[in-house]
Amino acid sequence: xxxxxxxxxxxxxxxSEKRDLKRFISLSKLTGHENLDADDSAERYNxxxxxxxxxxxxxxxxxxxxxxxxxxxxxxxxxxPSSTSKVVEWEGVVESVGDDEFACRLRIIKGSExxxxxxxxxxxxxxxxxxxxxxxxxxLFRLVIGFQAISGTRQQFSRLIFRRLPAWNRxxxxxxxxxxxDVFDSIDWSDGSAS
Amino acid sequence: MEIERSHWSIVLLGSFNPAxxxxxxxxxxxxxxxxxxxxxxxxVVHNEISNMTLGDIVVTAEVGKFQVATSNAPExxxxxxxxxxxxxxxxHSKVRSFGVNKSTHxxxxxxxRRMEMGRSLAPLGPWGAFGERLAASEGDELGGMxxxxxxxxxxxxxxxxxxxVRIEPSNALDRRTGIFVAVNRHFDxxxxxxxxxxxxxxxxxxxxxxxxxxxADEIINHFAEMAS
Numbered sequence: 001x002x003x004x005x006x007x008x009x010x011x012x013x014x015x016s017e018k019r020d021l022k023r024f025i026s027l028s029k030l031t032g033h034e035n036l037d038a039d040d041s042a043e044r045y046n047x048x049x050x051x052x053x054x055x056x057x058x059x060x061x062x063x064x065x066x067x068x069x070x071x072x073x074x075x076x077x078x079x080x081p082s083s084t085s086k087v088v089e090w091e092g093v094v095e096s097v098g099d100d101e102f103a104c105r106l107r108i109i110k111g112s113e114x115x116x117x118x119x120x121x122x123x124x125x126x127x128x129x130x131x132x133x134x135x136x137x138x139x140l141f142r143l144v145i146g147f148q149a150i151s152g153t154r155q156q157f158s159r160l161i162f163r164r165l166p167a168w169n170r171x172x173x174x175x176x177x178x179x180x181x182d183v184f185d186s187i188d189w190s191d192g193s194a195s
Numbered sequence: 196m197e198i199e200r201s202h203w204s205i206v207l208l209g210s211f212n213p214a215x216x217x218x219x220x221x222x223x224x225x226x227x228x229x230x231x232x233x234x235x236x237x238x239v240v241h242n243e244i245s246n247m248t249l250g251d252i253v254v255t256a257e258v259g260k261f262q263v264a265t266s267n268a269p270e271x272x273x274x275x276x277x278x279x280x281x282x283x284x285x286x287h288s289k290v291r292s293f294g295v296n297k298s299t300h301x302x303x304x305x306x307x308r309r310m311e312m313g314r315s316l317a318p319l320g321p322w323g324a325f326g327e328r329l330a331a332s333e334g335d336e337l338g339g340m341x342x343x344x345x346x347x348x349x350x351x352x353x354x355x356x357x358x359x360v361r362i363e364p365s366n367a368l369d370r371r372t373g374i375f376v377a378v379n380r381h382f383d384x385x386x387x388x389x390x391x392x393x394x395x396x397x398x399x400x401x402x403x404x405x406x407x408x409x410x411a412d413e414i415i416n417h418f419a420e421m422a423s
């Protein structure tokens with residue numbers, strides 16, 4: 001099975017078979033009884049075993065209709081908002097938090113040749129309401145300024161996104177501490193002392 | 196040449212339980228905020244497949260595959276999403292392979308330039324009489340390259356894998372000048388008997404995510420320059 005994203009033209013199913021998947025699949029279509037929709041009896045539905053449907057769909061079916069994600073169409077690609085290549089991105093670290101704003105240090109990630117840290121403040125209003133509890137000293141965020149294509153038009157946008165990172169656990173801290181000790185021990189100190 | 200549309204995704208292959216993946220579950224574990232969870236669009240949550248849109252991240256879970264995708268920067272959110280779900284919450288899930296993907300759509304400066312690119316990437320000479328007919332085609336009946344994939348094999352001490360690039364015409368932007376480039380950096384994790392589990396995959400993903408996307412941008416920008 002491939003780890004490439006299922007693009008417009010194909011969808012890799014559970015058995016790695018290419019299937020022409022529909023967003024909405026009716027039982028009559030699955031069973032090939034499209035012309036017999038008038039005879040929509042429970043008996044006809046029950047005549048189709050779940051195993052037959054599983055073979056067709058690649059998934060178990062418990063209802064008459066199954067919805068599953070379809071491949072992305074060209075129309076969806078065209079109309080969905082999408083970042084263009086003209087994007088400048090910084091990683092920020094919160095230094096202190098006030099009542100209405102927070103101070104931070106910014107380091108460029110891409111889109112600019114600037115190679116020094118910048119210091120600034122942002123209003124807390126710029127942070128999504130659901131992410132405000134993440135605004136703590138030491139928290140990381142990304143600031144992105146660029147252009148976005150939406151349904152054929154370009155719009156400038158600016159986003160401030162706080163990162164939801166894994167929590168530090170004891171083993172990770174111990175690994176980091178051991179790594180620092182290794183580095184420290186490997187240094188050839190000028191006074192010849194050991195760590 | 197400006198990239199007009201970008202799309203990023205991370206795909207994990209292994210063993211998953213799609214039925215547990217629901218906006219409320221992601222919120223419970225701090226992967227998304229309450230606001231994003233309450234506005235989530237759920238297509239299906241089922242024993243065999245779950246699919247939902249959380250903000251601008253689309254999550255699809257199948258029994259053998261888990262993927263997150265977005266079309267909006269910053270794409271680092273995909274790495275954070277996977278790191279929390281499989282590094283913190285489900286570290287013992289089986290993950291045997293993963294892929295980092297980027298795809299883009301852009302326009303060639305002209306239809307002629309796009310055809311030149313196609314002809315240089317897939318010369319018609321080796322195609323014999325069929326190639327001669329393609330060479331003679333023109334206008335609305337112009338024929339040529341429809342899809343080309345190139346793969347570089349990449350192995351290291353804890354994984355085997357590849358870097359694959361696919362280039363095709365894109366109908367999403369313009370039928371005559373649109374170009375689509377998709378890049379897949381694939382990793383098969385080596386099983387040393389101890390590191391089986393999502394934690395090893397997340398660690399490898401964390402080390403390779405930025406580098407994989409930088410290499411993807413390198414080839415995408417190369418094609419974008421060819422098209423300008």
